[in-house]
Structure formats: C-alpha cells, structure tokens
Amino acid sequence: MSDYYVKIIPDDPYCRVNTSVAKRVRDYLEEHMEAMSVEIETQEALAFVDCGAYLQEIACPFCGSDLWDWWGAAMDAEAGENGLFAKIDEKMLPCCGRRASLNDLRYDYPCGFACTEWIVLNPRVQLEQHHIETVERLLGMHIKVIYSRI
Numbered sequence: 550m551s552d553y554y555v556k557i558i559p560d561d562p563y564c565r566v567n568t569s570v571a572k573r574v575r576d577y578l579e580e581h582m583e584a585m586s587v588e589i590e591t592q593e594a595l596a597f598v599d600c601g602a603y604l605q606e607i608a609c610p611f612c613g614s615d616l617w618d619w620w621g622a623a624m625d626a627e628a629g630e631n632g633l634f635a636k637i638d639e640k641m642l643p644c645c646g647r648r649a650s651l652n653d654l655r656y657d658y659p660c661g662f663a664c665t666e667w668i669v670l671n672p673r674v675q676l677e678q679h680h681i682e683t684v685e686r687l688l689g690m691h692i693k694v695i696y697s698r699i
Contacts, residue, residue, distance in 0.1 A: 551602070551698050551699055552670060552671055552698070552699050553670075553671050553672075553696075553697070553698055554601070554668055554669060554670055554671075554696070554697040554698070554699065555582070555584075555668075555669040555672055555676050555694065555695075555696060555697075556598050556666055556667070556668050556669070556694070556695040556696075556697055557574075557578075557666070557667040557669070557684060557692050557693075557694055557695075558598050558661055558662075558663035558665065558666050558667075558692065558693050558695065559663060559665060559688065559690055559691070559692060559693070560690060560691035560692055560693050561690065561691075562595055562637065562652055562661065562662040562663055562664070563595070563664065564663075564664065564665065564690060565591075565664050565665065566591075566664075566665040566688065570687065570688060570689075571589050571591070571665060571667075572589070573687050574589075574667055574684055574687050574688060575587050575588075575589050575667060577683060577684065577687060578667060578669055578680075578684070581674065581680060581683075582669050582672040582673075582674050582676065582680070583672060583673040583674045584669045584670055584671055584672040584673065584674075585670040585671045586668075586669075586670045587667060587668070587669050587670070588667070588668045588670075589665070589666070589667055589668075590665070590666045590667075590668060591664060591665050591666075592633055592663075592664050592665075593633070593664070594629065594631075594633035594634055594635055594664070595633060595634040595635070595636070595637060595662040595663065595664060596632070596633055596634070596662065596663060596664070596666070597624070597628075597632075597634070597651075597660065597661075597662055598660060598661050598662065598663050598666055598695055599660045599695070599697065600656070600658035600659065600660050600695055600696060600697045600698075601697040601698050601699045602697075602698045602699065603657075603658035603696065603697065603698055604656060604657065604658055604660065605657050605658075606656075606657040607620045607654055607655070607656055607657075608654065608655040608657075609642050609644045609645060609647075609649070609654070609655065610649055610653050610654060610655045611642070611645050611647045611649070612644050612645040612647075613655070614642075614644035614645065616642065616643070616644065616654060619642075619643050620651070620654065623640060623651060624651065627651065634662060637650045637651050637652050637662055638650060639653075658695075658696060659693060659694065659695050659696070660695060661693045661695060663693075676694060681694065
C-alpha cells in the first residue's frame with residue numbers, strides 16, 4: 550500500500566522559517582489533520598519538493614511544450630552532490646527561448662523548491678481552505694501545497 554503525503558512549503562523558495570514558528574505550524578497541523586505524523590524538514594539549501602507518483606508532465610509556462618527530458622538534465626546541472634540547490638536561476642527554455650526558473654515550470658501536480666517543508670503523512674482530514682489560511686497566518690506568508698503519493 551502506498552503512502553499519501555500533504556507537503557506544505559513557503560511560496561518563496563528561499564524563505565527560512567523561524568524554528569518556533571515552524572513548530573507552531575507543525576502543532577496546528579498535528580491537531581487538525583489527524584495524520585500518522587507531521588514532520589518538519591529544514592535544509593540549508595533549496596530542496597526539490599515533488600508530488601511523487603502524481604508527476605506525469607512538466608511543461609513550459611509560456612508555450613506549453615513538454616520539457617520532461619530537458620528538465621532532468623537541467624535539474625542534474627543545478628543540483629549539488631547532495632541533491633540540494635544553491636539557487637534556481639532562470640534559464641533559457643529550449644522550446645520558445647523565453648526564460649524561467651525550474652520553480653516556474655508547469656508541473657501537472659504542484660511541485661516546488663523550499664528550505665523548509667512540513668510533511669503530513671496519511672492525513673485522515675482533507676486540507677481545506679481554512680487550514681491553508683491559518684497556516685499562512687501563522688507563518689505570515691503564502692504557502693504552496695503539494696499532494697504526493699509514494
């Protein structure tokens with residue numbers, strides 16, 4: 550049986566969340582999501598936060614061209630030995646020549662980059678808009694929600 554995750558990251562990939570604030574968000578999620586666990590992961594550099602088995606397509610945000618093959622090479626070129634990213638600069642896209650970062654690409658299920666991530670394992674409660682608004686209020690910033698199946 551596969552596991553289902555709800556991953557929450559700041560909308561700003563470079564945002565570093567204060568430890569006490571991160572714990573308040575974790576406590577809120579533990580109380581309201583009825584999950585097997587809620588973990589906080591922090592990195593010194595950016596990590597790619599993916600949607601697992603849900604990811605089927607990666608496209609250009611401008612022309613919609615398929616970028617799956619290009620994306621793999623671009624990720625490898627940007628990632629360090631540990632799979633973390635010092636930065637995610639805009640790159641010229643091979644399809645239309647416009648520029649976008651790896652974070653700006655159109656993933657068919659949301660994905661993103663972050664230094665801080667909350668991972669909710671097998672929640673029994675669906676994440677609703679009022680949960681998102683509360684987490685954003687606790688953090689003082691917008692978030693991105695990534696649904697993932699492993």
